[in-house]
Amino acid sequence: MKKMKTILTAGALAVSAMSAVWFAGATQANEPGVIEFNEAEVSRILRHGPWPMKWSPDPSNRVSGNTHAVDLGERLFFDEKLSANDKVSCGTCHIAEYNWTDGVKRNQGLALVDRNTPTLMNMRHHRWFALDGAADSLWSQSIRPILDARELGSNAAHVAQYLRKDADLSCRYEKTFGISPSKQDDEAVLVGVGKVMAAFQETLTTEFTPFDQFRDALARGDKAAAGLYPRDARRGLQIFIGKGICSTCHTGPMFTNGEFHDIGVSHFIEGGSKKVDGGRHDGIKLLLGSKFNLLGPYNDDATRATATKTTHLKPERRNFGEFKVPSLRNVGYTGPYMHSGEMMTLEQVVRHYSELNIERLHTDGESLLRPLKLTQRESADLVAFLQTLNMDRAPPWRGKEYAMPPCTVGSKAVVEDNYAAP
Ligand code: HEC
Ligand code: HEC
Known part of the structure; x- marks a missing residue:
């Protein structure tokens, strides 16, 4: 527990320094040079919420939500x-x-x-x-x-x-x-x-963030509340949904389309062996070969609707070097970054997109990605925006204080006792 406090303080410090700006900035929107988003941009921003998202128990798991x-x-x-x-x-x-x-x-x-x-x-x-x-x-x-x-x-x-x-x-x-x-x-x-x-x-979820507060203020048309969002984050957000094209993959309230892409991160597994990480290509092979997949006997969903996407999978050449698009919620706390963990900071991640080496992309056909060639200020703005996707306090976890009393053998099994989906 002690260790937890120290680590979170490092992250929390960055965020609380930011919240100071956030609260002091009530009049920012009226100052010259502050970005006002146009209608198209607002509608793009609104798509990254609301938060939390609706959820219902997983039909393939009969004890989901129990x-x-x-x-x-x-x-x-x-x-x-x-x-x-x-x-x-x-x-x-x-x-x-x-x-x-x-x-x-x-x-x-x-x-x-x-x-x-x-x-x-x-x-x-x-x-x-x-x-x-x-x-x-x-x-x-x-x-x-x-x-x-x-x-x-x-x-x-x-x-x-x-x-x-x-x-x-x-x-x-x-x-x-x-x-x-x-x-x-x-x-x-x-x-x-x-x-x-x-x-x-399934109970581990992130909370409302400064970004969500801004997004909801825009949705309500509440200019005063929207004006509290720090201006560097505002400029960074404009890059994120605009020329950075970040939101083409990091979409929706989760900031991920849930799919797989190659963004030119090295495919070699560190350690001198020159082993290559096949990414999504090998993932599909593993999935189709597993007896625990949704096509198998352990899927509790009688309709099998949950298995439809799996039925249509097959590994293709373009899947080499593709990795899952990570959610960016709480991204300030998920470093080191990328499947290999090779980038230590968000600044390094932004530099990767800014200086992208397109020859490292293994994707067949035309890729969306181009080096963004961001200025130093633009890079800092993008990082400032990403930091507003963090919860500003420790993950709400009660520690190992279990909710349930000691178990008594012989009492009736309770399987219908479901969590209410928020
Ligand atoms: C073509 C789709 C695509 C686009 C466009 C894209 N990303 Fe990503 N992003 C990914 C994928 C895929 C990964 C994971 C790559 C890996 O693990 O090797 C990733 C990883 C990241 C990470 C690391 C997250 C983590 O927890 O490791 C951050 C931060 C990030 N992207 C931010 C951005 C920003 C900012 C932009 C715009 C400048 C952007 N992305 C544009 C697909 C994309
Ligand atoms: C040695 C470290 C380690 C241990 C122990 C470990 N994990 Fe992980 N976990 C990882 C890594 C690394 C990945 C990414 C795996 C991959 O891409 O193949 C991962 C991925 C996952 C994911 C998928 C995350 C995503 O974004 O899709 C889940 C869920 C998960 N682990 C749950 C568990 C559970 C449950 C256990 C215990 C039974 C466990 N892990 C034990 C390191 C670990």
């Missing part, structure tokens, strides 16, 4: 006993206090992994999971690190045995699913664990 599942999922997320050496949990790399990432380039479970740890914030609004989209549901993505030799290095038998032997966990499992883990086979229990972990992760 309070017992959330509770059990949270416990297992931090439980190192699921791993092969009793030392690694999901929380090793997805650290609440670090906005559910870890602040390092690449982290280590049982061994060093190939990619930067993404945040788990707002996962419930994603369509594809992992940076190469190798999973098509949050629950199947949650199974992958359990089995991956570099992460938890575990297997279905180990996980199932652990739950069966622990009376409290068994009881919670039974309350969630209506069946004891002792009456299910190992693989079914593993899938159950993935599903409760998904239910827990």
